[in-house]
Amino acid sequence: MYNPSSLKAEEFINHEEIIDTLAYADANKDNLELIDQILEKAKERKGLNHREASVLLACDNKEKIEEMYALAQQIKQDFYGNRIVMFAPLYLSNYCINGCVYCPYHISNRHIARKKLTQEEIKREVIALQDMGHKRLALEAGEDPKNNPIEYILESIKTIYSIKHKNGAIRRVNVNIAATTVEEYRMLKDAGIGTYILFQETYHKESYEKLHPYGPKSNYAYHTEAMDRAMEGGIDDVGLGVLFGLEMYRYEFAGLLMHAEHLEAVHGVGPHTISVPRIKRADDIDPTAFDNGIDDETFAKICALIRICVPYTGMIISTRESQAVREKVLKLGVSQISGASRTSVGGYCEEEPEEENSEQFDVSDKRTLDEVVKWLMELGCIPSFCTACYREGRTGDRFMSLCKSGQIQNCCQPNALMTLKEYLMDYASEDTKKIGEALIQAELENIPKEKVKEICKENLAKIEQGIRDFRF
Numbered sequence: 465m466y467n468p469s470s471l472k473a474e475e476f477i478n479h480e481e482i483i484d485t486l487a488y489a490d491a492n493k494d495n496l497e498l499i500d501q502i503l504e505k506a507k508e509r510k511g512l513n514h515r516e517a518s519v520l521l522a523c524d525n526k527e528k529i530e531e532m533y534a535l536a537q538q539i540k541q542d543f544y545g546n547r548i549v550m551f552a553p554l555y556l557s558n559y560c561i562n563g564c565v566y567c568p569y570h571i572s573n574r575h576i577a578r579k580k581l582t583q584e585e586i587k588r589e590v591i592a593l594q595d596m597g598h599k600r601l602a603l604e605a606g607e608d609p610k611n612n613p614i615e616y617i618l619e620s621i622k623t624i625y626s627i628k629h630k631n632g633a634i635r636r637v638n639v640n641i642a643a644t645t646v647e648e649y650r651m652l653k654d655a656g657i658g659t660y661i662l663f664q665e666t667y668h669k670e671s672y673e674k675l676h677p678y679g680p681k682s683n684y685a686y687h688t689e690a691m692d693r694a695m696e697g698g699i700d701d702v703g704l705g706v707l708f709g710l711e712m713y714r715y716e717f718a719g720l721l722m723h724a725e726h727l728e729a730v731h732g733v734g735p736h737t738i739s740v741p742r743i744k745r746a747d748d749i750d751p752t753a754f755d756n757g758i759d760d761e762t763f764a765k766i767c768a769l770i771r772i773c774v775p776y777t778g779m780i781i782s783t784r785e786s787q788a789v790r791e792k793v794l795k796l797g798v799s800q801i802s803g804a805s806r807t808s809v810g811g812y813c814e815e816e817p818e819e820e821n822s823e824q825f826d827v828s829d830k831r832t833l834d835e836v837v838k839w840l841m842e843l844g845c846i847p848s849f850c851t852a853c854y855r856e857g858r859t860g861d862r863f864m865s866l867c868k869s870g871q872i873q874n875c876c877q878p879n880a881l882m883t884l885k886e887y888l889m890d891y892a893s894e895d896t897k898k899i900g901e902a903l904i905q906a907e908l909e910n911i912p913k914e915k916v917k918e919i920c921k922e923n924l925a926k927i928e929q930g931i932r933d934f935r936f
């Protein structure tokens with residue numbers, strides 16, 4: 465029985481409800497009257513439920529799709545302006561005891577190089593990341609209680625936060641590790657993590673079990689209920705995601721929204737972020753072996769609809785996607801992107817020789833952070849290295865209510881400009897700096913409150929003098 469408030473995976477992600485939803489969407493995909501009503505509702509910027517969203521996804525009327533794109537762009541502009549938050553993944557260890565058939569780290573892959581960073585190596589990686597200009601990391605590690613126990617993850621977080629190289633600092637560590645216990649989530653919370661991210665991979669239970677034939681991750685319910693345990697452990701901000709390509713995208717999309725509805729129903733706060741990875745080529749993994757791949761157009765439509773359906777949730781896209789795809793979806797609602805990512809263990813310090821490949825997936829966008837920052841600014845975006853919210857205690861429902869009232873704009877815009885200024889002063893090439901300085905001057909005018917604008921200007925001058933880390 466479908467029940468968004470239940471704590472049982474099969475009740476809040478209910479298979480029959482998804483099948484009914486898809487049938488309802490098919491029956492109504494040409495019902496322009498209903499589609500117009502749903503679009504009208506979406507304009508209120510309070511989101512859509514999984515049924516309404518699925519009708520829009522099924523609709524293939526070109527004119528209506530254009531309306532969806534225009535609305536997504538408008539919502540993106542209203543909530544996020546032209547700011548794009550930057551981050552980088554940091555792979556700690558690729559030891560893993562799971563059997564995920566789409567990931568090269570699965571335990572049966574005997575030829576991939578297995579690596580685990582020591583604290584000294586983490587330090588070197590973090591310095592390399594700081595020297596690029598990164599301030600926000602997403603920590604990645606395989607599931608392996610012997611090699612990567614929680615103590616190792618906690619120690620690594622402590623190491624990362626402790627490193628201050630030149631003007632560099634990692635100010636927010638998001639964590640993407642396997643589903644765990646309430647107690648361990650509490651430890652992560654106490655270690656000062658930002659968002660806890662866990663991809664569902666697929667919401668389809670039967671497929672999930674085939675794709676995860678063994679290891680702790682094979683337990684669908686334990687994995688699907690992880691966010692509830694994380695929240696019970698005190699983590700306010702959680703990040704959802706599916707790996708598009710594993711199952712029928714329409715099923716995943718409905719499941720994803722049902723998961724968001726469930727978090728809202730039980731905890732009073734939806735997901736902080738949603739990631740939209742697509743399956744990619746990697747060692748031992750051929751993406752064409754999965755027959756649910758989605759083309760770029762469908763991918764763009766999914767991004768636009770996520771923006772419309774959960775307007776307050778950040779949307780993340782990684783370097784799995786090419787520059788061209790990233791450019792398209794930036795406008796449609798993506799709010800965070802990674803730059804200059806290495807998806808191998810220890811990859812920021814050293815290029816790996818071919819025979820020692822430890823990458824999780826092939827990176828499509830291989831540009832440097834400076835190139836990505838410059839490209840974003842040329843597209844009219846403000847690259848932001850802001851990490852202010854969780855450091856100011858703006859998490860969970862407190863964060864969401866500021867988002868919903870629009871007040872967060874008074875923080876995001878000046879924080880984006882001040883952190884961009886730090887980047888320009890400390891790490892940018894001359895060309896990037898020139899473009900960035902002009903952008904900051906122009907964008908100062910878009911700070912809504914006069915008083916905030918004044919303080920921001922003063923802080924920008926102080927950054928010129930070498931002082932760092934201002935935030936609203």
Ligand code: SF4
Pocket residue numbers: 560561562563564567568569570571605606607642681
């Ligand atoms: S997806 Fe995660 S759990 Fe699965 S094999 Fe890869 S690292 Fe391990």
Ligand code: SF4
Pocket residue numbers: 549848850851852853854872875876877879
């Ligand atoms: S102020 Fe908060 S919401 Fe805005 S960019 Fe910074 S961390 Fe994100």
